[in-house]
Amino acid sequence: MGLDKGIKDQLTQYLAMLEADVVFAASLGEDEASVKVRDFLTEIAEMSDKITIQDRVLERTPSFTIEQPGQTSGIVFAGLPLGHEFTSFILALLQVSGRPPKIDEAVQKQIKAIDQPLHFETYVSLTCHNCPDVVQALNIMAVLNPSISHTMIEGGMFKDEIDQKKIMAVPTVFLDNEEFASGRQTIEQLIEKAAGPTSKEVFADKEIFDVLVVGGGPAGSSAAIYAARKGIKTGMVVETFGGQVMETLGIENMIGTLYTEGPKLMRQVEEHVNEYNVDVMKGQRAKDIRRNDFVEVELENGAVLQTKTAILSTGARWRNINVPGEKEFKNKGVAYCPHCDGPLFAGKEVAVIGGGNSGIEAAIDLAGMAKHVYVLEFLPELKADLVLQKRLQTLDNVTVITNAATKEITGSDHVEQLTYTDRASNGEFTLAVEGVFILIGLMPNTEWLQDRVVLNQRNEIVVDKHGATNIEGVFAAGDCTDSAYKQIIISMGSGATAALGAFDHLIRS
Template sequence: MFDKQTIEQLEQYLTLLESDLVFRASLDDSDSSKKVREFLEGVVALSSRLSIEETKLTRTPSFEVCRPGNESGVIFAGLPMGHEFSSFILALIQVSGRAPKIEEHLIQSIKAIETKLNFETYVSLTCHNCPDVVQTLNILAILNPNITHTMIEGSMYQDEVDRKKIMAVPAVFLNDESFTNGRITIEEILEKIVGAAALEDLSDKEIFDVLVVGGGPAGSSAAIYAARKGINTGMVVDTFGGQVMETLGIENMIGTPYTEGPQLMRQVEDHVKEYQVDIMKGQNAKKIEKKELIEVTLESGQMLQAKSVVLSTGARWRNINVPGEKEFKNKGVAYCPHCDGPLFAGKNVAVIGGGNSGIEAAIDLAGLVKHVYVLEFLPELKADEVLQRKLKSLSNVTVITNAATQSINGDDQVESLTYQSRLDDSVHTLDVEGAFILIGLVPNTEWLKGSIELTDRGEIITDAHGMTNVPGIFAAGDCTDSAYKQIIISMGSGATAALGAFDYLIRQ
């Protein structure tokens, strides 16, 4: 089951185990169980600290990672391969005794939970967002015996996926009730469970020389460049990584022929942590004011002060704002083909958007679904020619240009999509069970209106040094009026803004 490279990686990770472990496995004679048995036997053969013990769990096939004679509450139902292989490795290391790398106030909040919580996360092995959620919930189970978490591989438990009408992953259930869909941080999980008490108390923070708002490529670059100047640097982030966490293949990062968004941003976060940067996670800014100092008020009600600020709040997927889009989100309306595509195997789907993102999605989906309809508002596709050539070679793709989407229809989930032809105003309906919306980005700057000068598209206007119209407030990345929105450009603009902020400080 494992190739030579995977075996070598496994052997290296298994040397980090701090205690013996046993896989409590629930197996039978089914083909699925045979695959799980082969997987476990392959892992056990690599270390004398591992063993298998057959038992009966809620699902078959599944297995729990435990210390001998104990239960951990960390269960894998199905094969933790693909992107979930990292979740499996981390579970081994952490269940064996190595402490998770999270802030102490979060550890104490988790340990204080007295309610019995049974989390279940449905995943697809191609989903690059799922591992973060799986790993986060595993940490809760490891730290608190009142909590259990089961990763459920959707393809192996298709009957459950169909019965629960799961059309987007990761899909998290708590005590058999839907809890959340999509990416969620440990701070957000705790806030949903125990309230704002899980948030870090920021009242004793010193005045920052540079406060970075946002944790994507631009914000990370700004923090590194500021910290390297030896000045007091802080970062306010909701989820570290930003929009890049939704990006799978990255092939234009100079010096790195191929990487993936989550992998890149984990490396970037590790790089930031090499410096004295105060990272405040799970926080969103809602107001900024320039007084004697610059005051940033957070949604939690707390306030931070700084001598200069770098705004790097990034952007998010643009909505088409038609009836049905909001109502059927995660019920057929999706934004990530890599995460949710496998759930539409054998079905008809629509991709709205003819730019690079839309055509890349259509190409990927064509290998999974029955038929793909690409709807583009303009008379022609906007994607790069190489992508268009690939699209034209696919027999199960239909491109419809001059198409204005009118509505996404259905009862409990998506059943069809209606569009109007911009050529003759005729109205058409497509029988589809999924609608993937990829029409570009919109900056996360609504909270800045009235405080900072913005373009009519909501982008922050900056000068050559990254400064806004307010002295001491800088901006970088996709939230600005930069001509091109690219990861490497965001990183460069973050460096520019940090250097601009440093020059501003030494002139005060």
């Protein structure tokens, strides 16, 4: 197989950064998968005199640990860490060698304070762009705390385990053989689930902010940067940095950038935020906002932050179809990310609900893996761009069904059928599918604001041209607002607008 020249050139630079000798302790057989892993490890070991390979019997074959001689790190890779997981492998290699992980000191203290043994296993696919965040977070926890261990399991090489455990979404994390988490998770969220939530006392000494941004997507990040550049005290309450953009792969309409991907873009944005004096409070979720002497933002842990102005940039999430079976079979056949979960449905029949750009792009991607793809559109015709529709028409294993109102998703322990009604004839039909991908647009994350700010009929925050809401000193930006169009670049612009509006308000106050 062999690594291509570009990867090897990049790898050479990283291997030069190793702080100490490293051992690949590998459990390998004579099977094809083991041969691939052996070739991978051998090729890398030959590139550095600090790396050696040893044979060892591990729980899975093929698999290998990364550790310093005579020590254990608790990090295991079962399968090949290529694709999106190659970065996870490189970071683990550097961190095990002694190079410190780039995380907040407060987060490091939380990890080191965990005093119980925790053994995590994460099932991934190499095409999943959410999986590396989870793998890298758990690897860091294993590096920093000897009581914690973590195994990444590549689903393609351990398909029997995937089938046996009925895993139909990645990443799926098990803790001590019990399902622990599924989907994208930050290191803060994983720590909270494993060790309990951050105490509200941590926030007790926070000074009053000039601007407090709620949300960490493109709008919130832009707002924080613009506010911090004014030299005012700026904070961010962030549940997951990156927001919905972390679910987006190909981005070709970011002016000045021909092509990028959501996770890469938001990593760059986060680095930009960190260049300024912004108090970023990750893993936190706001549950209330009110106006007293100052604007008060209450967090779910009970802490109350005070600020002179606030910018709401809570973004949006995938819209649900709200039919029986959707909630019950989430991650058991019901999915929202074809890039992450598509490979788990290779050779199976699946349905895509939604005929807009997102739905048709998903159908095109899935057609290359699935046995057959059914596209269900509620309206009489597809809404996607014509170029996507033409591409879809060239695929033999795709069936488009219009005027289709999804009625129910059924199955035993996973999805087995989807029932829909033909809106033209009122006839009821059933499709035998094992996966249902729902892509019918976004809905704003504003439920907690129902009785606080003025919302429109779509539950979007109503703002003026300065980004101001009906509450004095409270602004809003991005996909949670009534902006006419939902685009990354528009969200960034609205974040800047709201920050400038907040700054003008502070000057006038």
